[in-house]
Amino acid sequence: MNDENIVEIKNLKKGFDKGKITALNGIDLTIKKGEFVSIIGPSGSGKSTLLNMIGALDRPDEGTIKVAGYDLKGKKDLSEFRSREIGFIFQLHNLIPNLSVVENVEIPMFESGLSGKKMREKALILLDYMNLSDKVSRKPTELSGGERQRVAIARSLANDPSIILADEPTGSLDSKNGEMILKRLKDLHDKEEVTLIMVTHDLNVAALAERTIEVLDGKIKV
Amino acid sequence: MMSFLGLIVKNPFRNKTRTALAVVGIAIGIATIVALGIITDGLKSSTEETLKAGGADFTVVETNVSDMFLSEIDESYVDKIKEVDGVDDAVGILTAIQPVGDNPYFVIIGIDPAKLAMSGMKITNGAEFSSPDAKEVIIGKVGAQKLNKTVGDTITLGKEDYKVVGVFETGDLQQDGGTYMSLKNVQAIEEKEDKVTMIYVKIKNDANVDEITKSIEDKYGKNITTIASLEDLQSVDQGLNTIDTASWAISLLAIVIGGIGVINTMIMSVYERTREIGVLKAVGWKDRRILSMILGESIVLTLAAGVVGIIMGLVAIQVLLALGMSGFIQPVYSPNVFLRGLLVALIVGLIGGFYPAYRASRLPPTEALRYE
Numbered sequence A: 001m002n003d004e005n006i007v008e009i010k011n012l013k014k015g016f017d018k019g020k021i022t023a024l025n026g027i028d029l030t031i032k033k034g035e036f037v038s039i040i041g042p043s044g045s046g047k048s049t050l051l052n053m054i055g056a057l058d059r060p061d062e063g064t065i066k067v068a069g070y071d072l073k074g075k076k077d078l079s080e081f082r083s084r085e086i087g088f089i090f091q092l093h094n095l096i097p098n099l100s101v102v103e104n105v106e107i108p109m110f111e112s113g114l115s116g117k118k119m120r121e122k123a124l125i126l127l128d129y130m131n132l133s134d135k136v137s138r139k140p141t142e143l144s145g146g147e148r149q150r151v152a153i154a155r156s157l158a159n160d161p162s163i164i165l166a167d168e169p170t171g172s173l174d175s176k177n178g179e180m181i182l183k184r185l186k187d188l189h190d191k192e193e194v195t196l197i198m199v200t201h202d203l204n205v206a207a208l209a210e211r212t213i214e215v216l217d218g219k220i221k222v
Numbered sequence B: 001m002m003s004f005l006g007l008i009v010k011n012p013f014r015n016k017t018r019t020a021l022a023v024v025g026i027a028i029g030i031a032t033i034v035a036l037g038i039i040t041d042g043l044k045s046s047t048e049e050t051l052k053a054g055g056a057d058f059t060v061v062e063t064n065v066s067d068m069f070l071s072e073i074d075e076s077y078v079d080k081i082k083e084v085d086g087v088d089d090a091v092g093i094l095t096a097i098q099p100v101g102d103n104p105y106f107v108i109i110g111i112d113p114a115k116l117a118m119s120g121m122k123i124t125n126g127a128e129f130s131s132p133d134a135k136e137v138i139i140g141k142v143g144a145q146k147l148n149k150t151v152g153d154t155i156t157l158g159k160e161d162y163k164v165v166g167v168f169e170t171g172d173l174q175q176d177g178g179t180y181m182s183l184k185n186v187q188a189i190e191e192k193e194d195k196v197t198m199i200y201v202k203i204k205n206d207a208n209v210d211e212i213t214k215s216i217e218d219k220y221g222k223n224i225t226t227i228a229s230l231e232d233l234q235s236v237d238q239g240l241n242t243i244d245t246a247s248w249a250i251s252l253l254a255i256v257i258g259g260i261g262v263i264n265t266m267i268m269s270v271y272e273r274t275r276e277i278g279v280l281k282a283v284g285w286k287d288r289r290i291l292s293m294i295l296g297e298s299i300v301l302t303l304a305a306g307v308v309g310i311i312m313g314l315v316a317i318q319v320l321l322a323l324g325m326s327g328f329i330q331p332v333y334s335p336n337v338f339l340r341g342l343l344v345a346l347i348v349g350l351i352g353g354f355y356p357a358y359r360a361s362r363l364p365p366t367e368a369l370r371y372e
Helices: A047-054 A079-085 A101-111 A116-129 A145-156 A175-192 B004-013 B016-051 B076-083 B113-119 B141-147 B183-190 B209-220 B230-236 B238-272 B274-282 B287-322 B335-361 B365-370
Strands: A005-016 A021-032 A036-040 A062-067 A086-089 A163-167 A195-199 A211-216 B058-062 B087-100 B103-111 B122-126 B136-140 B154-157 B160-169 B179-182 B198-203 B224-227
Touching (some): A005 A047, A005 A195, A021 A047, A021 A195, A047 A062, A047 A163, A079 A086, A079 A101, A079 B274, A086 A145, A101 A116, A116 A145, A145 A175, A163 A175, B004 B016, B016 B335, B076 B087, B076 B198, B087 B154, B087 B183, B103 B183, B113 B179, B113 B198, B141 B160, B160 B179, B179 B183, B238 B274, B238 B287, B238 B335, B274 B287
Parallel strands (some): A086 A163, B136 B160
Antiparallel strands (some): A005 A021, A005 A062, B058 B198, B087 B198
16 A cells, blocks of 8 residues: 555445445545545435445445555454544534533543543543533533534544544534534644545535545546 | 443433333342242241251151141151160151131141150240140240230130140241140141151260161151251252242243343334444444443343342332231341342343344444434
């Protein structure tokens, strides 16, 4: 693998429903370390499937996929890879309702081997970074949509990932909150030099990225 | 600061109503186990007290009898046993049930008045009955209270009236609920001349119980057998074994019913949290950690049910005692009973929680995240 490339995908294919549905049909893609890439395409084009493959939430049927040095097709247990290298941000915040804001941010750190005290310290720093210091003890239901998504960003940063994967991060927010979240993500990329891969169907949002990839019918449109 | 264990303890109480219902459902099974255990232990301890009554070192009963109190042996064995090397003394006892007043199950025990000391009783009021022919009885403390009889009163047994000359106490509920009278009188009432139910045997100070019981069994084993301990009794007396078996069968039933309840509760919980489990996988949780979490939650649920069940069992015993069952129940609160309750709870948690936990741990993350 080229040292500069954090994602290297060759001829990646993925089908569902015993091959009746082709989600990805021969994807070739490389993404450089520290790059901000947006993936666009209409519904059902395969963009979320591609993101899930990069995040090792699903396995390919054919082709090769290497992310942050891990061969994702060959490796049996991918939880360690997800824990160390990936930070996920979903369209819906997916926070755990009975846990407080700070506890939600601590959740990914359970696999990191940090002590409870260190986990708390780190979670508080991340929440401060997201301007949520005054909300740490609140339950997710007590927060606004934008605040919840900021908690989700803090959670995605918990294990210092090399790549952040965001699937329609502003999809369920109003424009004001959406803008704020995008600004946070952009800051994160600019200041922390983290690789950011974002799926969106909004061209204005996609325009914030350094490079935009369009997926159509399971292939990258050239 | 949140620990993994803290999370496991916290999670089952997210849906308080469902958890409370599941806890009560399992707790009823545990309460039954605990209450039965307390009653059975009382029964065992009371039987053991009968075996070790007073100065007796062991008891002789009929061979192959289903219940110790159904035993019937010839009185001549009393003298034969007295002859055995190492035996200090032996006394024949005939026990029977007679209706007295409102009580259809009044226990009467016949014994040679000269050997009353071997029964281990203490006269708390009045005196012992004087001769084998006297129409006299001494009545147990509990029986006296129930029948409202005291020294000087008479009670009718069979066709004859007997004068109450004393009140005794042994600490054993069965005996304290009935009377002692002369063996001859009980044999007459029951029309069992020259018969006894059992023989209490006292050995000499330097003698060995095992050697003596072996020599008796070698000599007369065809007709009589010796009981020196509760274990011996259980090999002879099917009654206690039946209670033990019933108690285990109820435990098993509680495990099965409780297990199904736990599976149902935990499957519902996993089902509702499918998306959350997907998130946990996405943030890097190992399958093993998800399995431990759900299994742990199941155990928290059933251990809570165990504690509630123990309390319910104790309350049930108090209710039974308050309802006037104190004449039949002599509760013994041994730690083993409570440990058994908690052990059953733990097993129910493990068995009932495993399948939902396994299912959660195997959920494909993308499917779990798509779940609405």
